Amino acid sequence: MLLSIAMIVKNEEKNIERCLKALRQLDGKLSYEIVVVDTGSNDATVDIVKKYTDRVYEHKWNNDFADMRNKSIRYCRGKWILVLDADEVLENPDEVVKFFDKDGESSKCNCAVIQFKNVLSANEDNVLLGSLIRLFKNKDEFCYQGRVHEQPKIISPIGYTNIALRHYGYSRESYELMEYKYERNLKLLLKDLEEGKDPIYTYFQLAQTYAMANKHNEGLDAIKNAYRIAKTKDISRYLYILHFYARDMLGRGNFEKVIELSEEALKYTDEHLDFYYLALRSYKSLNKFEKEEEYIKRYLKLYKKIKDGYIVKDISVNCFSFANYDDVLVYGVMNAYNQKKYEKIVEAFNEITKEADKEKLIEVFFYALMKMNRFDDIKKHFKKKKITDSDITNILNVLNRVCVEEVDRKSSEIAENMMGIDKKIDLYIENRYLSNQVSNLDEVNFDGFTEWKAEIAKDAYCKNETFIERLKCICGSDLKAYVSSMTENFKCLENLCRYSKDNFLTTDLDELNILTNIEEVLLTSKSIEKDEYNELTQRALINKINYIKCIYNLAVINEKNAKSILCAHDYVVYDIFEAIKIYGDDKLKYIRKLKAALNISPEYSKMINFFLKKVDDTEISDDMRNEKQKLLNITEEYIGNNQIANAQEIINELMKIFKFDVDILSYNGVLNYIIQNYDESLINLGMADILLSGNFDTVYNIACVMEASGRKNNAVSYYEKAYNLCLDDNMKKGIIDVINALKEV
Template structure:
């Protein structure tokens, strides 16, 4: 033998990993006593080229499906005294330590060397799994590998386990979905083949269970680990000592699947064979706590923490743990356990537990925010306000406000004496928090309030603190002085908090009447900020309670607009308003300018120009839709008849020579009439849409008449009759939506039938959904209309005159017993107006969006509860999209990283389609009844009230999954929801079903 060390590797298609591995060996390779041997088993990438840069000893042997054979071939080339085995997806972190060992005399007393390895499971979570492996072997001619997969070395004793030589393994990173899927398919198939020949092979069964677990199939994983456990128990009791890795995996999988009693039983049995197996203490401790056996849980987790410390101080002998991957040795897991221990003691007042043993460990916690939180709880439990003060003084500036807000939350648990002492000692600090506590600590606070107003910003504190501080200002009559120091956005936030949590509407209404009488810039600015919040809050409340806005609210709106117009006159040159308003980023300013221009045009008699400006204001600031639509309709009602009739007359010649003349009417549902008519036009069919119920969403239609604003029933009947009769003359095909027709009393249906016109009715959801059927489709569904008899009567009536019904697949069950012919068609979308916006840049935190157009029926309360719980553990943004135009809402959807739709209905709707078209991952409830009715490639994540939190969490943690679902969603919509393709479906229905 001419070399001290032979480094032996087998590789295949490893160009992504190999260079990193070989660079980590460079120091070893440079030593003249080392040789590098690489056996390639069939690479098709640049693996061989990279290998030859580092060694001449590169050989090719065709892969035969047996890892041990390939290992043994690589060993056959070794000439060194010692053999070192390493894989391409590993790197040696400690080359100097390995050299020192090889050059030492103590190595001569051993034939096998065990070293330590860290397996990186998650880059995002900084999650590692640890284990010990035999990697250096005396090259005495007896050493070899056996086993087709998960090959195991047949080595000689004595064995030395070293603590200071480490490998890093990158082969099982959870975020690399492609890699994980590839390894699962390869490994699982090979293991299944081996197990057919030897079903009782404990190690192979154990590895198969781990493969399923890493693949996310926990149900199959736990069944396989049970089989491994049973096979192990059939063996001689002495052999179990060498198989107790099964206990660790069994306990881990049982904990993951919430089988807590099973966890405890398995852990106790495993610890009877080796009481140093710290993973088992970890699993058992958490299982006890889940079962609310807190004393046992705390004692067990304390033992885990103790063993964890011994491991890192090299006082824990784990040298026999060669087949075990230690899942709980990383610092993140330790810190989470400390968090649970201390939070449990803090929360459960009946638990008396000495936390002094944890203080030294808390000082070593690497997560700064967590460390501060845990020490805070300990000091509060100990009533050590002085230590709490020192902790505050030493907190990192970037963590100061999160810490203050956390402290304010915990302060609610103080008794009166503790609270007074806290205020006293914290008032000694010379910063905003110190001054706040000084204000709290005295009755004579006017001077201190002025000092705070002039120097600090209260908005960085919690809502509760803001309320407390503003209450002091109200008492001292300093609130207006305070508002002058703040920007308008901050004023709005404070007013909103006080209205929502303290019901201060009357206070602020009185303030508007009494405190801002002057028409100066500051008075107007503050007035419109307060009025804006009052108006939006009132509008939101009225929608929830389904009540009309009273005269006082309309009066406030008029004052708000007038003050707003005065405000923009201070800011901008009025002669330039037409030129500059479109460039402004502040939509409220743009709204006021448009209102100024609309009023000006109206005063000059330019009615159409005035309407155009009002409509543009509606687009820019849809929050005021209630008032703007009312204003537009006041102007427009008198013109409505002429506009629609004139328009129909204008297109009569245009339609005269077309084979298909189609009118869609007379309500816009989620932009479907607009999309369908555009799609039909794109394939050469002359189609138009008529909408009697335009809304704040501001969808585009060819003809719009807002009959909901006409209070007189006779006037509505006369208007719709005139429009309907004119339309019947000009169109051949009538495609109605949501149970509406041309004339308000549906008398047009008999005329259409007698005229031989082709009529189709398309239903969209609540117009046909009956609870008795809905609950069979989804056990969670809440129907909007609970009066089934009225729905059935309506369907009976419509189906007498209309023979053809069109529905999405999810509504078939509701209409099949009424209409003679039921046709299936999907929702349509203009994919060109939904350019995918999949983010490729790194955002500081993800954005989750939910649009509760109907909160009760979408399950919004469950979604909000899940978001609230997840906010405790994760840093992300959440937007509830309400009271916006369709375009404004789409702008928010484009920024989203995850969109959550409904979780009750059991079928996906238009919002989910829009989200997928934008390349966004979607969570919505797809019931078992509906799953087989959709294309198999539907990329929606199904969630219901029982699992919505877990489903959001899984997507939140996995950026790669979000991107994959986004791409798949866009492809799905292009295939199944393109309005042009849906138009072709409709064309076929129109032509073949007359």
């Protein structure tokens, strides 16, 4: 028997089969046996093991790892022993076979180092590299020592191999296993410490155990104790102490201490990748870019050496930064950028292999090329790929920056160098840098907001108000982003306010959708004059309530569920509307409700305060309601006698008291219609309509105002609604005549 594979296990049903199945790759390549000592499993571990070997032995756990290892070794019959744990998987069986070749390493040594890849997460590439002596000649004097993290008794000479084990025990996904190991190891280590067993190594293992449980302060105390004792001896023998301590300091942002510890270690070794990585990360964080560059170079040189098969002789220090190679390449690009080494940026960028990393750094790459006038290289970059909106964003971001920075060259000259890559880029450059009239926007798909599209949209809308039609089919968040950008331009802001006014009370759902999104943004503008803003606030509320009524079933929305159903803006509007509905019955409740809304949504304070202004806490009495009806009758008489000014005076006084009364709003709408104040008329009639839906008089009056103001399509829609609500056949006939006449026009 050439090889015995020795294991001690307990409750490893989640891991053991993965481990044993991998060993099957040795079948037919060398003679081996599997020896398993079970220390008290109460799950399916033993049953699984017996599918792979009959050499299973049971021994009660005695809190001593070394003793259990030694028991498993005594059962081994092979000339060599490979020690495995259940959460480890043999990666390259051919390397084991190679070790035992006629002229292999086994003929030259008594024990051998194998490589470890400790998997740290669900991402199999996220590994901590290490080396351990796990292969031994089966000699009588060979044994293990130590209760926790047991160590083999080394019998020289030592061989070095590329045999690799993938270890899953550190994976954070194995939470229950981690918890069990922590409790078990902590107890045993504290006992070792109490007995004074190798305090440096015990404190180190204690620090690792605390770190595994995220008890970082306790871990720091332990590694400090290990470091303090090690400093009194030969620190070069304890590089693993410096390594752990430096990693802890990096996590805490103590970069000066990381550098001190890393450079102390590098006095004694040049084969540990992590010390270069720890130093470069720290110099990077301290903006010491020349020193960072030095350590990046040293890291990359050693990384390639290890990747090519170099075996690190010092097995005491694990290596976590081998998996950070791609990060270091990224750091190299940014280091060159920070030092304005443009050629170096391009060189370092081209070393990167991960497309995701290249995408993150593409603007830095373009920036370096533009600064060196290598515009053709950017064009070549896009000959091999289809250009996307994201690519255009990257190019134009860099172009705009370079144009701002350059003093000796005109922006137009720089920008012209970038023409010819894509028609959309050409269009942007012509618009912004060459002051050319942009007429053909068909090349631009405005889905997906970008700043460069926003600039084109802003310019187009300034010159042609019908451009807004291009934005009707895009999603609400993109639309609001475009509108927000447009409000920065006074001409665009003027056009948007006019659009809000001209399309108020539209019955077309698509139109209503774009309108409410536009008005939501306009309500946040600080550049709209007060009276116009007040009108906008009322229009926005009425339009939004009409939109909500179209989209939602208001019968199932109430104060309890509204916040979870509606978006923030819609919820505020709904809350205001609910307050408006109770104004006539309980003015104090109206005030309290709006003040509560103000506390919950202070970002909408301007809108909410509009509905709070000029409201006193005087309750409306029954006598006041009776008097209101008398005054409305008088108003009716005044209107019939064409005494419009007198009627308006009464309504204005009633509005101060009753504010949101449907009848008063309707009269106010009619009076403003008579005096051809159509905007004010529609606001009053629109408010009356949302408070009392399905009222024929209100809907008919809106239709009349729409017709008078030249909004014929909207007039037809409201006449059709009025027709459906009308109960008078003669009146219905008259409505049909009006509709037909409008359609003919």
